[in-house]
Amino acid sequence: MPVAEMLRTYPADLGGVDxxxxxxxxxxxxxxxxxCTACADACLSESDEMLPRxxxxxxxxxxxxxxxxxxxxxxxxxxxxxxxxxxxxxEACATVCRSCGDECEAHASEHEHCRVCAESCRxxxxxxxxxxxxxxxGAGG
Amino acid sequence: MPVAEMLRTYPADLGGVDxxxxxxxxxxxxxxxxxCTACADACLSESDEMLPRxxxxxxxxxxxxxxxxxxxxxxxxxxxxxxxxxxxxxEACATVCRSCGDECEAHASEHEHCRVCAESCRxxxxxxxxxxxxxxxGAGG
Amino acid sequence: MPVAEMLRTYPADLGGVDxxxxxxxxxxxxxxxxxCTACADACLSESDEMLPRxxxxxxxxxxxxxxxxxxxxxxxxxxxxxxxxxxxxxEACATVCRSCGDECEAHASEHEHCRVCAESCRxxxxxxxxxxxxxxxGAGG
Amino acid sequence: MPVAEMLRTYPADLGGVDxxxxxxxxxxxxxxxxxCTACADACLSESDEMLPRxxxxxxxxxxxxxxxxxxxxxxxxxxxxxxxxxxxxxEACATVCRSCGDECEAHASEHEHCRVCAESCRxxxxxxxxxxxxxxxGAGG
Numbered sequence: 151m152p153v154a155e156m157l158r159t160y161p162a163d164l165g166g167v168d169x170x171x172x173x174x175x176x177x178x179x180x181x182x183x184x185x186c187t188a189c190a191d192a193c194l195s196e197s198d199e200m201l202p203r204x205x206x207x208x209x210x211x212x213x214x215x216x217x218x219x220x221x222x223x224x225x226x227x228x229x230x231x232x233x234x235x236x237x238x239x240x241e242a243c244a245t246v247c248r249s250c251g252d253e254c255e256a257h258a259s260e261h262e263h264c265r266v267c268a269e270s271c272r273x274x275x276x277x278x279x280x281x282x283x284x285x286x287x288g289a290g291g
Numbered sequence: 292m293p294v295a296e297m298l299r300t301y302p303a304d305l306g307g308v309d310x311x312x313x314x315x316x317x318x319x320x321x322x323x324x325x326x327c328t329a330c331a332d333a334c335l336s337e338s339d340e341m342l343p344r345x346x347x348x349x350x351x352x353x354x355x356x357x358x359x360x361x362x363x364x365x366x367x368x369x370x371x372x373x374x375x376x377x378x379x380x381x382e383a384c385a386t387v388c389r390s391c392g393d394e395c396e397a398h399a400s401e402h403e404h405c406r407v408c409a410e411s412c413r414x415x416x417x418x419x420x421x422x423x424x425x426x427x428x429g430a431g432g
Numbered sequence: 433m434p435v436a437e438m439l440r441t442y443p444a445d446l447g448g449v450d451x452x453x454x455x456x457x458x459x460x461x462x463x464x465x466x467x468c469t470a471c472a473d474a475c476l477s478e479s480d481e482m483l484p485r486x487x488x489x490x491x492x493x494x495x496x497x498x499x500x501x502x503x504x505x506x507x508x509x510x511x512x513x514x515x516x517x518x519x520x521x522x523e524a525c526a527t528v529c530r531s532c533g534d535e536c537e538a539h540a541s542e543h544e545h546c547r548v549c550a551e552s553c554r555x556x557x558x559x560x561x562x563x564x565x566x567x568x569x570g571a572g573g
Numbered sequence: 574m575p576v577a578e579m580l581r582t583y584p585a586d587l588g589g590v591d592x593x594x595x596x597x598x599x600x601x602x603x604x605x606x607x608x609c610t611a612c613a614d615a616c617l618s619e620s621d622e623m624l625p626r627x628x629x630x631x632x633x634x635x636x637x638x639x640x641x642x643x644x645x646x647x648x649x650x651x652x653x654x655x656x657x658x659x660x661x662x663x664e665a666c667a668t669v670c671r672s673c674g675d676e677c678e679a680h681a682s683e684h685e686h687c688r689v690c691a692e693s694c695r696x697x698x699x700x701x702x703x704x705x706x707x708x709x710x711g712a713g714g
């Protein structure tokens with residue numbers, strides 16, 4: 151995925167953003183969105199007995215996929231940067247990844263797709279929080 | 292758009308949610324997403340002289356379309372409801388609609404598409420804030 | 433939803449497109465996307481006994497929501513129009529709406545949300561096919 | 574990105590699909606969507622003189638990002654598989670990637686982000702066509 155190359159070839163100033171934190175966060179959002187879409191579908195194919203216990207997992211995975219994709223898009227744009235938008239979207243993404251990571255982790259011992267997905271959610275939440283922290287430092291400096 | 296019908300035919304309990312506020316918010320998010328996608332494209336077709344002044348408007352419109360669509364999706368799901376997710380997504384949506392409404396309003400006298408889009412952003416921000424308020428009362432009551 | 437107003441205020445030439453067919457198609461895609469997102473979630477909240485029979489319905493609804501949203505976006509843009517893109521996306525949308533309409537219709541007598549959603553899918557498929565027909569006439573003229 | 578792991582942990586039968594072609598296609602769609610979102614934004618930050626020549630590039634990039642994301646989502650689901658949907662979405666994706674690759678390539682010597690993005694579009698178009706071919710063989714066998 152050419153995230154780093156697209157950041158390098160952006161023709162204007164990226165501002166005071168921490169490039170590594172930004173790149174990691176885009177990569178984790180994109181990966182988490184894909185994992186959550188796949189995990190929702192995998193839950194849907196579990197046995198008739200399991201399926202009713204996975205309703206919340208399907209739903210939270212689907213929300214998480216949507217929010218992570220939107221976050222990856224917002225972070226991939228730099229023109230007309232608005233810190234309020236970036237921060238609000240990152241906060242929402244960290245919140246959804248936390249909820250989805252918790253939900254998937256609760257099924258991780260029974261369903262391997264939930265274990266893999268929970269790890270993606272944890273990494274994505276972490277990457278969002280680290281990027282939020284660098285924004286905070288930018289605003290203060 | 293069958294938003295009200297889909298709410299009415301949901302087979303389980305919608306919880307303590309204010310149905311009218313929820314319906315209005317879904318409708319405004321969907322409408323605002325469409326208006327913002329169209330406004331970004333309309334800006335892109337303005338004259339060579341105007342276009343450079345509309346960079347931020349294109350960018351904010353595109354962010355706003357993405358966030359409004361994601362918000363409409365999250366609000367259209369009720370299974371395994373998680374108040375933290377709903378609240379975080381609504382906060383992000385209100386924030387982006389505020390920024391996009393401000394940006395479009397600044398061009399409203401020159402570009403009618405920006406005037407129409409600014410009105411959609413204002414209504415959507417308002418609908419998000421009203422829904423957030425009803426969530427707050429639900430949690431407190 | 434200000435679809436007509438956004439078409440009216442587009443600052444450049446819309447080409448030979450049939451504005452009414454275009455407006456209807458955007459509106460139906462947006463409505464169908466919302467209905468499909470809501471129907472997938474409603475299926476997920478059906479009884480433990482019903483749920484296993486609705487796996488395919490959840491999946492097809494989710495695909496249909498994604499494709500209808502993307503189609504609404506592509507149709508809301510007019511700058512740098514490329515007939516190949518518009519036609520390919522409309523063909524995909526008509527195909528997915530056909531499959532999803534069939535699947536929801538099969539459950540329409542048991543689940544009212546599937547009945548409402550099937551009607552949205554039929555209207556959207558019809559609107560896509562009518563718009564494809566006008567494109568064909570445009571290219572020939 | 575845990576695409577291969579999510580395919581491996583899917584709990585039901587993946588059918589006769591070519592797993593390697595499917596994995597590559599998901600990865601290329603996800604990568605191309607991100608590159609196109611970033612390229613549209615990079616075009617938007619080019620000089621006042623360049624910007625008017627990049628209108629079509631911004632628009633096609635944005636369409637391509639939307640279609641590639643939807644394709645990645647559809648391909649990440651396997652439950653209730655419908656060959657008509659998969660094929661129609663892949664055909665649309667190959668078409669949009671072709672157009673976007675051509676448009677970006679036309680600016681590749683002047684704008685490095687267009688060069689990188691064009692390469693993503695070519696790889697994604699190729700991966701879509703290869704996956705379509707395996708579907709064809711599946712249906713024939």
